[in-house]
Amino acid sequence: MQRIVPGRAWPLHDVAAIRRLEQRAAAALPPHTLMQRAGLACARLALALAPHARTFWIACGPGNNGGDGFEAALHLQQWGKEPVVTWLGDEAKAPADALASLQRARAAGVRFATEAPPDWDFALDALLGLGAARAPTGALLAHIEALNAGSARVLAIDLPSGLDADSGRSEACVQAAHTLCLLALKPGLFTGGGRDAAGQVWFDDLQVASDAEASSAVLSAAPMRQPRRHASHKGSYGDVAVICGAPGMAGAALLAARAALHHGAGRVYAALLDPQAPPLDPDQPDLMLRAWDALDLRALHVACGCGGGDAVRPVLPRVLSAARTLVLDADALNAIAGDPQLQALLQARGRRQAATVLTPHPLEAARLLGKKTSEVQDDRLAAARELALRFGAVTLLKGSGTVIAAPQGEVRINPTGNARLAIAGTGDVLAGWVAARLAAGEPALDAASHAAYLHGLAADQWPEDQPLTAGSLARTRPAGVPD
Template identity: 45%
Template sequence: MSPLAPAPLPPCPPLLPGFPLYRAAGLRALEAAARGQPLMERAGLAAADLAADLITGPRSEGPILILAGPGNNGGDAYVAARHLQARFFPVHLVALGDPSQAPADARAARQAFLDAGGSELTAIPEHAPQTHWALIIDGLFGIGLQRPLTGAYASAVVAANHLAKTQGCPLLALDCPSGLDGDTGRVLGPAIQASHTLAFIAHKPGLLTLDGPDHSGILHLAPLELDAPRLVPPEGHSIGREALAAHLLPRLRNSHKGSFGSAGILGGARGMTGAALLAGRAALLLGTGRVFVGLADDSLGAPTFDPLQAELMLRPADSLCEAPLTALAIGPGLGQSPQARLWLARSLATDLPLVLDADALNLLAADPTLAQALATREAASLLTPHPAEAARLLGCEVAAVQADRIAAAQALSQQFAAWVALKGAGTVVAAPDGRWWINTSGNPGQAAAGQGDILTGITAALLAQGWEAGTALLGAVHLHGTAADYLAGTGIGPAGLTASETAVAARTVFNAWSQPPALSA
């Protein structure tokens, strides 16, 4: 290969299946449905198996530090400790809390560990900084924690995080990192920053959104021999291929540009035309037959064509709806002028599937008449707010939105009878009927100007090509994140990843997903 030739790109990330998600109440129902089965024994054994796999490298001869709390999470830790000790791993178990107050199964697990020759410590050894731990296991608290950790628990969490960081050893959380709300992803005071989390029975939404991804590390699942969806219907799901497969089909050879719809992008007031152009470029790159961009900028200096994407058809915003559109997006760079309000009112009155973002959402939040027009639309409506925009629409503080992102997305969806993607770490997608999904793709490179415009353009493209509203939003959110991950895998990002690069990568990933599977010989 010539030294000037570009390095080959890695294969595109595959479109993986989604998985069910359960909050604490649903998990309690699953445990009740499986009453009588040795779930704690299975959980501890699974934890020991994973722990053994994680202990590698030059420090693999060091001891394992296990933190066992006062509840069933601590019981899981005791079972794991017993199995690891039986495999001749040196185990130092720190027991926190009053064992006499523990649930019956946890007390039995503790006794079995002691009967097998195990011993307990009441605190992390003072010589710990000089001990090279092979692994730290967090078994303090699981999904039931609803208050900040204090006292000895908080001290143990801080110490465990410090040891894992300074010594470079894995930190494995059992079921949910202690101090993290498994339902919402909120950090409740000091919280474990795990490098790995082993979820039991099913994944928890709090591991996937808000602060969850930064505290959970690599996720693993031990179903404990239960078929969770068969026992209790899932409350939510991650976004996966089963939600998108019906639309991810190869294009027919006998096609023309009219076969793939016409998307309209309305926005781009003076000084913000780039936002509308970015959305239009993304819609074009995702395969829309024709893309019309209606610019709100009516100054003499307004662009009449896009020099980087001459295929885009630019026109004044007033004439956009005269184009033969199959989907419309409004908001990128729209501004909040009286004229912008009029354009939004006209857009809401169309019978087109409609994506609303950015200033379109801010106008809605400030005008009850527009909000009512949205809530009573017959055509599909899709909203893509970030947390601050969601807070304006709900009339609350941003902290309230972030305190329960699933509930906030559901509230918006029901209030406006629309599909909603609440953007952020672990974007939450909510349907008007109450269903919800959490996206697992994406990285911090998407925290940059213009990335929201790219998502709007991708969504408009899928709608224009005939995708159903919910499937289009799920597909756009997951594709947008996967494109960013694909680029990061090549060294382009996360730092410095641009919106324009993400749009091009989204085209590559989308085409890879839409190809038929290779035939075996």
């Protein structure tokens, strides 16, 4: 059993792949083996998490997730605890494995009840697991609400009940303190509503190798730190141009430019689109302010759109056609969403394989796709894949569990970050960091996923007694940035 923490690249498997793994393993092992292994793993983790708890409520659903709960209850009973099982199943309809575990639990003297115990110290959610085909209703919903209303912690078995394993979509869902994911890690635990619902994720493969099935996504790994060579110079680390900053919005452009500079770019040009913009940044005089049309975009790694307003639209044809590499954010994405000619230029970049990264938040992604924001959030992986394929650009779909998708099909989910990033300007900083990593020579998928990882890590490591602002974030130099 392993605790899942940021750092390592973990393969993530969708439900279809996990069902195939489960079927092959069940065919190769003695009957009932997987359920017994799962129940024992859950009981061990529950005991480790709550060693002094006496009363354990095990809420069991009608399927095999409930069977895992019966097995866990059996072990807790044998270890001197007081498990109380509520079961929403029917013996006449129960799967064979779950029925066998039900009989084992009864034979061990486990107490069964129609309602949750009045005072429980710890709970195990064994209601649905992968079996959630629709939004819970009736008794299932009542049990989910009771688990969420309790004052004690909940350990979800495999998945928080009600959470979609593939997408992280959740309508009515258990909010667990811990989740023990079984057999293979599911992408829904790490994006959308999954991060809040799952709490701390643990993993047990039940002694079954998952390499026989291709992963549907990967949990991003930490980038390796790359020390700078002594025999290098500013040109070794690339030139970034930040083209944005409409009247009244110069701050967004300066945040992106400062972020690129502090993230290791050799030189940074700030091309503000406000005609009244000052000729220099007094707080960061090493930024070079230029008129955007005086820049040789063919030699530059461009970030465009941060605080661009309507002023960014006229510059986009040349930027899309000429920029060496390109990060498109905010108002640049909004302009492209409403203009078929700009969309065609973006798609042309993809056809000639010019490195491009889109960094939409869900509303911007919805505009680009012609969908509702709720549709994007219902399946963030599918939305990011669709954008990447449609425009031939790496797509970094921001949010809880940022999704990074490449046109070739590879998908990564970022495991770092927290709600302290939910303030104005942090997206501008991220765009600057992506541009700096492109300038350093990273491929677009790596530049996007590494920047997202470090962006979130900076927030995770931010001192609790200090406010996180975009300005202070832009000046950070997290591990993974060249020295």
